[in-house]
Amino acid sequence: MVPGRIAPGRAGQFDGLRAWAVLGVFATHYLMNHQDWWVVRLDTGYLGVRLFFVLSGFLITGILLRLKSRIAARQLTVGRALKVFYLRRWLRLSPIYYLTILFGAFYLAPVREHLWAFLLYVQNHLFIAHPETYRSTVAHLWTLAVEEQFYLVWPLFLFLCPRRWLAGAVASVAVLGFVVGSSLSIATMDSSAIALLAVTNLATLGAGALVAVLGSLEYGDERLARRLSRVGMMVGPPLLLLGIAVPELHLDRRLMAPLRESGSALTFAWAVGRLCAGVPAGLRWALLSRPLRYVGTISYGIYLFHLPLIDLLGHDVYPWLGTTPPDGWRRLVIYGSCAIGLASLSWWLIESRINRLKDRLLVP
Numbered sequence: 001m002v003p004g005r006i007a008p009g010r011a012g013q014f015d016g017l018r019a020w021a022v023l024g025v026f027a028t029h030y031l032m033n034h035q036d037w038w039v040v041r042l043d044t045g046y047l048g049v050r051l052f053f054v055l056s057g058f059l060i061t062g063i064l065l066r067l068k069s070r071i072a073a074r075q076l077t078v079g080r081a082l083k084v085f086y087l088r089r090w091l092r093l094s095p096i097y098y099l100t101i102l103f104g105a106f107y108l109a110p111v112r113e114h115l116w117a118f119l120l121y122v123q124n125h126l127f128i129a130h131p132e133t134y135r136s137t138v139a140h141l142w143t144l145a146v147e148e149q150f151y152l153v154w155p156l157f158l159f160l161c162p163r164r165w166l167a168g169a170v171a172s173v174a175v176l177g178f179v180v181g182s183s184l185s186i187a188t189m190d191s192s193a194i195a196l197l198a199v200t201n202l203a204t205l206g207a208g209a210l211v212a213v214l215g216s217l218e219y220g221d222e223r224l225a226r227r228l229s230r231v232g233m234m235v236g237p238p239l240l241l242l243g244i245a246v247p248e249l250h251l252d253r254r255l256m257a258p259l260r261e262s263g264s265a266l267t268f269a270w271a272v273g274r275l276c277a278g279v280p281a282g283l284r285w286a287l288l289s290r291p292l293r294y295v296g297t298i299s300y301g302i303y304l305f306h307l308p309l310i311d312l313l314g315h316d317v318y319p320w321l322g323t324t325p326p327d328g329w330r331r332l333v334i335y336g337s338c339a340i341g342l343a344s345l346s347w348w349l350i351e352s353r354i355n356r357l358k359d360r361l362l363v364p
Contacts, residue, residue, distance in 0.1 A: 003229035003273030004058070004215020013279045015296030016287030017055055017272070022299040022306075024048030025140070026339075029307055030332040041244055047264060050204050054268040056147060057208025064158045071159060078159050085155050091358040093300070096346050097144060099117075100304050104267050108311060110136045121148040124196040134192065137307045142196050144304075149198040150205055152282055166219050170210045174265070177202025182258035191257055200261075207265040211273045225273070232270030237261030301343030301351065309335050309353075 028045025067085065070076040101118045106109030109180055110133040111118055117126040118138075124145040127134035134142075161169050181200035185191065194200050214225035240263025242249075246256040279287050286292070297301070313335060314325040 003225045003270075004211040004213075004220070004276055005217065005225075006062070006215075006276045012293050013275045013287045014055060014059070014272075015293040015299075016053060016279075016289075017275070018296035018299040019292040020113065020286075021048035021051040021055070022087075022295065022302050023336075024051075025303065026306060026332060026336050029310070030335050031328065040173040041247070043244075046260070050261075051268050053147075053201055053204035053267065054208035054211075054272055057150075057205035058212045058269075058272050059208075060151065060154065061158065061209040061212035062216075064155050065212060067155075068159055069218055069265040072163075078156075081159065082155055086151075088358050089151055091352075091354050093144070093148075095348055095354055096301060096304060099350075100308070104138060104308065108136065108138055108308065110138050121145045124149075124198065125309040127194060128193045128196050131192070134196075134327070137309075137311045140178065140303065140307045146196075146198045147205075150201075154209075163219060167210070167213050167221060167224070170206060170213050172209055173202050174206025175203075175207055177204075178258070178262055181261055186254050188254060196259060203261050203266070205266045208272060211269050215273060215276060229270055229273050232266040232273070234271055236263050236266030236268075239270050240267050293353070298340070298343040298347045301346040302339050305342045305346075306335070306339040309338055311334070313338065 014314060024044035025048040028043060028048075064085065067076060067081040071078055071081055097143075098119075101115070104118070105115055106112070114123070114126050114130070114133065117123045118141065122145055123138070124142040126140065127142055133139075157169075158166070180197075181194055181203060184194045184197075197280055210227075210228075214220045214228065239259050243256050243259030243261075243263050246253060246259065275287070309319070318325040325331070
């Protein structure tokens with residue numbers, strides 16, 4: 001078993017991982033008014049987003065490496081590969097994103113006032129320049145801006161990088177993200193602003209990408225993949241736990257971001273690489289159960305819709321019904337169920353149909 005090399009057949013365990021990531025985001029956003037230790041310190045929303053980034057870096061890089069192989073075999077030109085990749089990504093992500101922005105233009109003040117930023121996927125920089133907009137129910141859209149900015153440059157980077165330099169170049173990108181983020185954090189820059197920059201998120205996106213490169217049949221290195229997997233398993237979780245426990249250990253708070261970022265990147269990269277070969281028997285229920293895999297399949301819609309629902313339900317629907325919006329676990333269950341229901345509708349009416357269309361028309 002080579003970490004990062006996906007076994008034949010559909011890798012449904014990654015849908016399970018997406019489900020746990022989006023449920024972690026639910027817990028933070030829907031329980032944000034509570035000050036329980038695990039909500040504040042564990043910050044499952046932070047962990048969910050980092051898992052999304054590692055998984056995204058891994059899966060997107062795997063797609064691009066297959067295109068790179070076809071370019072090397074002269075079956076595709078670089079231009080054709082880029083065109084297909086960008087169109088497929090746009091069709092997968094943008095239709096329901098822009099529907100969400102259209103809704104926001106009418107009902108959500110930050111979107112209405114700064115529509116251009118959301119249309120161009122640069123809302124992460126908007127949130128840095130105008131922190132008040134980051135305290136709204138569209139704050140979660142910063143992650144989509146970071147991913148789109150990553151997708152913009154990553155294909156060309158991989159296609160043009162010589163084969164012999166590929167693993168080292170990808171590792172350097174991940175290290176660059178960590179170094180820039182750590183340096184800014186130690187320099188006491190605002191931690192929220194640091195997290196919103198695309199370059200600082202290269203630590204997790206790059207870690208996932210490195211797993212894909214090292215596990216690749218054509219571009220990988222089996223021995224190095226196994227060594228780095230062991231490092232991730234042994235070093236990642238302790239670093240992550242140490243970062244979470246910084247306040248309790250009375251350490252300098254500027255260490256929290258570097259410890260959590262490096263710990264989550266290593267831990268989730270190891271987990272993704274390990275799960276490529278299959279799911280251990282003891283975890284099958286947690287990753288391969290049908291409900292979890294379905295939640296993972298529609299997780300993009302869930303993520304898009306879940307935070308604006310706080311405005312829609314809490315400020316409009318419940319007052320119209322003459323009742324008080326729920327709080328705590330009741331809000332988590334009710335709002336979460338609404339987000340899953342809305343995402344299911346989106347998947348059935350829009351996303352699955354567009355997916356079938358792009359798979360028919362945009363074959364590399």
